[in-house]
Amino acid sequence: MGQYYHAYIAPYRGHYGRGADTNRFFPSLGNHDYHKSPTADPYLAYFQLPGNGRYYDFVKGSVHFFVLNSDVHEPDGVTEHSKQARWLKEKLKESNDPFNVVYFHHAPYSSGHHGPTKRMQWPFREWGASVVLSGHDHTYERLEVRGLPYIINGLGGKNLRYGFPKIYPGSRVRFNKEHGALLVEANEIFMCLRFYSEDGDLIDTLKLQARS
Incomplete structure (x- = not known):
């Protein structure tokens, strides 16, 4: 590391x-x-x-980040009604920042090898999230589920890249041809998320407006 x-x-x-x-x-x-x-x-x-190191939050500029532990070993739980989830719900409620970004490892929804992680299908939009980022599947995928964008970027590490054996409803963009990275830029009004392949090709763009 x-x-x-x-x-x-x-x-x-x-x-x-x-x-x-x-x-x-x-x-x-x-x-x-x-x-x-x-x-x-x-x-x-x-x-x-910050916090207990397993799940925590921090603010950078106009973005409030909420980091979760989606692994089943989390002592405060990983379900919608767990202690960890109650912490997130309250923190999102308290946030007055233009953008609330939630991220963790296991993808709630995915068309990749691992598929959806049902235990992490929390009501993020209703709680105030702007976008949810995850990994686990070695692919890039952008989905929209119940009006909220979900982005999977698992193409930044291991050489093995996964396929898309079963397309999940709401899948908008899928890519697994090569490695890549997600560039996120934000001001007080807009957030732009761009995924680039390692060759520098722009694969996907998502533009979000600040919460009202």
């Missing part, structure tokens, strides 16, 4: 560089973080994050 991202992590105690003066790296727990520890101790020891 530090080899590639040490310039964004604070405090950084590794051997690949001096790290950042202010933390700019805000990860979410995934299933691989539990492979060697049922409590994700190495992850929690490595990063110094």
